[in-house]
Amino acid sequence: MGVNAVRAVSQAEVADAVRRAILAGDLVAGQRLVEAELTESLGASRGAVRGALIDLTHEGLVERIANRGARVRVVTVEEALQITEVRMAVEGLCGAKAAERITDAEIADLRELGELMRGCVDTGDVVGYSRLNQQLHESVIRIAAQPVAAEVISRLRARNVRHQFRLAYRPGRPQASLPQHLAIIEALAARDPEAAQAAVRAHISSVMDALRQSDHT
Template sequence: MTSPSTAGSGSADGVAEAIRTGIAAGEYVPGQRLVEADLTDRFGATRGAVRSALITLGHEGLVERVAHRGARVRTVSTAEAVAITEVRMALEGLCAYKAAERITDVEITELRDLGRRMQTAVAGGDAVAYAELNQRLHARVREISAQPVAADVLLRLRAQNVHHQFRLARRPGRPQSSLPEHLAIVDEVCSRNPEAAERAARRHLRSVIDALAETPEPETAP
């Protein structure tokens, strides 16, 4: 199986997507250097393609250039993570609203099954499975909403915040507190109640903001 860190076509877009996916998957940590020579070997790309990819990722806020040290994964402060989540709150609310308007009977069955699996994961103390199902639920709501612009922005925002999300997910008691919020989103979307679905999504992201505000600054790679 090809890992996110080795996927890509060797083109600038392919390299950018592979690095972006690697950041989202936690393969590249905040402060980690991204050496052009290593990346050309890893992705079978030219120096020009890698350099262009890093410029693209810099514009997206995922990578930064440091004088005399080259490119590295950008470190997102807790304050910035809160600001990013505030933007997510508005967009996730929009997606939940639209999903409630568009959801089909088949998709209702799928979302309710995701909710049950999340309950099982929390009851069994399986934080890893819960985190994966959490991401899957948010992704399906975005897909059902049929709002590609909002979905694209959300994917990039989540990539910037991924390290904070991982740390928050590992906090003791966090799955138990966030589960009812996710189940409320499922219930309101499946009930085809757009206004209530939007409120449920915004309540969940508000709780994430509150939890982030209590989280210390992340450690970075040396």
Template sequence: MTETATGAQPELTRRIREAILDGDFAPHQRLIEADISARFDATRAAVRTALMNLAGEGLVERLPNRGARVRAISVEEAIEIVEVRMGLEELCARKAAANLGDEDAAGLAELREQIQAAVAAGDLVGYAALNQEMDRRIRELSGHATAVQLLERLRAQSARHQFRLAYHPGRVAQSAPEHIAIIDAVLARDPDAAAAATRTHLEGIVRVLSELP
């Protein structure tokens, strides 16, 4: 593989990953290398490597003599993923609270206001995007590279169920105060409170997932 091809590989993997998470490819849909190659203007060898990378992330499954397809994540597995995330996200919240500087605090406080505004306006799409941004900032503030890497892989696997949760009746009324509580604990630079608020939020996600059909 050339240096150029090597440098482009993570970008191709990212683009295919995003297409899967955005629902462009449905669960159990076969991923045909020739079609993906044409869609993303990439060589079939590069596509094959990207699919192998995504299989390692749990988003794609390889089929003997049949190529690859999008892996379907059951509700039961999604619950297990959230349970595993609890310890990692508590760790990140705890470290974010301990590491918070004044400039980052100002940005987090502004994000808090944006979340409240989105809820007040009934903007579910905006609210969901702001929640993702909050999660990203806390992971970044934690400075814990290993936890962040593991969390990104776990969150990608359960992304479809996270989307369903966002539109679950009454979910915003429950989750918004939980998110605000996490932000407030980090802003207070209280690691124990940040970890506890994070656990409470994730336990709520497990309860709602358990109720999904």
């Protein structure tokens, strides 16, 4: 059974598992990635783990240090800004496409999501707001039905996850971003591609401003 399990886990599956763990914050920037530990925890062969780490190195999620092995890559604020700028362009596209495709049911769902976000801000529920924030962005991408864009955004977010967590828990950040998220929802509800794209870009531009401020604190 153990042998079959080892053979069943592919290199791509190992890479996806590590990528998801980075995105979820279970693996943090600078954390060592020990091949033997990953082999045991994922039920994969050593070769599959080694190949997956090489793939993730090419993606910019992992870095290999001479004589020390692999670790989750540390992203500087300057690189985080560049990543977010690319995200702004791609997510803006998704906003426009989502406005063209959105259904009445999806509009109702997004408006309900907006009210839940408002409630989290009113009660100071930062964790809940952060979760709903992510849900809103994922909903826009899903409605846009642009799989290539979705893949690009997923990889960009994984590379930037440390900075995203820092911003999410920064005092006053939910209050600042709530009107921006509500503007995205209303632009989508109006089925206005230009307004939706502008609202998404305005929000992510605000994220970039917050990143710059964090670099000086």
